[in-house]
Amino acid sequence: MLAWQAGVVVVRTLAFVIVRRLMGLVGLGPAPDAKDVEIAVLRHQLMVLRRQVARPRYTPTDRMVLASLAKLMSRERWAVFLVTPATLLRWHRELVCRRWTYPGGGRPGRRPLEPAIVELVLRLARENLRWGYLRIVGECRKLGVAVSATSVRTILRRHRLGPAPRRNGPTWTQFLRAQAAGILARDFLTVETVGLTRLYVLFFVEVDRRRVHLAGVTAHPTGQWVTQQVRNLLMTLQDNAGRASRWRFLIRDRDTKFTAAFDAVLAAEDIEVVKIPPRAPQANAYAERWVRTARTECLDWVLIWNRGHLHRVLTAFVAHYNTARPHRSLDLDVPAPATDASVTTLPTVGRVERVDVLGGLIHEYRRAA
Numbered sequence: 001m002l003a004w005q006a007g008v009v010v011v012r013t014l015a016f017v018i019v020r021r022l023m024g025l026v027g028l029g030p031a032p033d034a035k036d037v038e039i040a041v042l043r044h045q046l047m048v049l050r051r052q053v054a055r056p057r058y059t060p061t062d063r064m065v066l067a068s069l070a071k072l073m074s075r076e077r078w079a080v081f082l083v084t085p086a087t088l089l090r091w092h093r094e095l096v097c098r099r100w101t102y103p104g105g106g107r108p109g110r111r112p113l114e115p116a117i118v119e120l121v122l123r124l125a126r127e128n129l130r131w132g133y134l135r136i137v138g139e140c141r142k143l144g145v146a147v148s149a150t151s152v153r154t155i156l157r158r159h160r161l162g163p164a165p166r167r168n169g170p171t172w173t174q175f176l177r178a179q180a181a182g183i184l185a186r187d188f189l190t191v192e193t194v195g196l197t198r199l200y201v202l203f204f205v206e207v208d209r210r211r212v213h214l215a216g217v218t219a220h221p222t223g224q225w226v227t228q229q230v231r232n233l234l235m236t237l238q239d240n241a242g243r244a245s246r247w248r249f250l251i252r253d254r255d256t257k258f259t260a261a262f263d264a265v266l267a268a269e270d271i272e273v274v275k276i277p278p279r280a281p282q283a284n285a286y287a288e289r290w291v292r293t294a295r296t297e298c299l300d301w302v303l304i305w306n307r308g309h310l311h312r313v314l315t316a317f318v319a320h321y322n323t324a325r326p327h328r329s330l331d332l333d334v335p336a337p338a339t340d341a342s343v344t345t346l347p348t349v350g351r352v353e354r355v356d357v358l359g360g361l362i363h364e365y366r367r368a369a
Contacts, residue, residue: 067091113155117145121155132163182248183207184271187287188221188255189294193304201314202229205286207251210327211335212290213237214318217311223259231265247271251284293321301361313358320357324364 058066066081070088081088120143124136131139133149133156140147156162189201202215213236215229237247250266251274252258263273276283298317304310326332351368 063091064095067095113147113151117147118155120145121147121152122159122161125156125161180208182246184247184250185284185287186250186252187284187291189291191299191304191310193306193310195305197306199304199307199310201310202226203287203290203318204233205290206335207286209335210286210290210329211322212318214311214314217307217314219307221257223257223262226257227259227261227265230262234265234269249274251276251287253281253284254278290321298358298361302358316358317362320362320364 067088070081070092075085117140120140121136124131124139128135133152136152137147137149153163183206185205185207187203189203191199191201193199197219199217199219200221201217202221204213204215205211206213213233215233216225218225247269249272253276266273281288294314294317298313302313304313322336323334323338326334352365353368355364355366356362357364
């Protein structure tokens with residue numbers, strides 16, 4: 001169909017030029033001038049473009065020019081455009097709308113909320129999925145921030161956070177982290193001394209905060225020794241504001257060094273022992289991860305002479321690990337932050353001093369007093 005229409009246009013254009021040329025030769029009319037020939041060329045090129053380009057693209061300036069010129073032509077001649085008449089009329093309506101758009105006057109509206117308030121509302125909503133609008137307003141008021149329930153609803157809708165309790169539930173990471181409170185992981189770490197004596201290190205890891213407790217170091221880890229070490233650890237935790245009472249589970253492997261007496265000591269404190277499957281160290285991943293950290297950051301760089309030397313080295317490293325080493329899983333916090341120290345962000349760095357641990361093997365940094 002399109003090819004037939006193109007052929008008709010070509011025949012009509014050629015016939016028009018030939019007839020005008022013959023009439024000019026016999027004196028019955030003017031010969032076609034340069035303008036007529038140019039129009040014929042442009043019409044033919046337009047026909048070629050229509051055949052090759054399915055949908056031309058126009059800039060806003062092109063639309064304005066074509067819509068304005070369309071008003072100077074009759075609708076019968078609108079076939080010269082590459083668009084439909086409905087498109088031309090729509091472009092003209094858009095021009096009229098732009099003409100009648102004036103800047104708003106009168107009394108200005110409310111001032112928008114500060115970005116800090118918006119971020120606070122979003123943080124409270126995302127961290128507390130069961131909180132409604134009024135609860136968020138109340139928490140903001142406690143912090144000295146004045147915001148209305150309507151503003152809270154608008155902010156949450158703008159960021160596609162629905163009202164409680166129809167927001168998304170906790171992620172798997174949040175769910176598992178909530179279950180991690182009250183779980184201890186236990187394992188052995190082996191170290192070879194300079195004289196090729198194998199030493200065994202018994203340690204415990206708090207799963208929720210990654211805090212490590214060094215239970216003891218020995219060359220002969222018997223069942224009686226292991227039981228006494230766990231008894232000493234529970235007594236130490238009890239002395240530290242009753243921390244042992246909050247532990248509910250202990251994860252351990254099926255090593256024969258963990259006798260029935262070991263489990264009985266834990267059962268007396270209402271701590272249930274969970275045994276991992278045979279030959280499945282990944283089931284005790286938190287303890288295994290600390291073993292790798294202790295080796296790559298400390299033990300692989302130190303020659304251990306004897307049991308006393310290993311105990312001193314690991315005691316210093318565990319203190320650094322618990323109080324000074326940031327953890328990605330804790331949002332770059334330390335496992336055991338100081339309770340009397342408040343972390344503040346200062347506008348300037350100031351003077352920072354370095355503290356050497358283990359003779360400079362590990363560096364800690366703090367602000368100079």
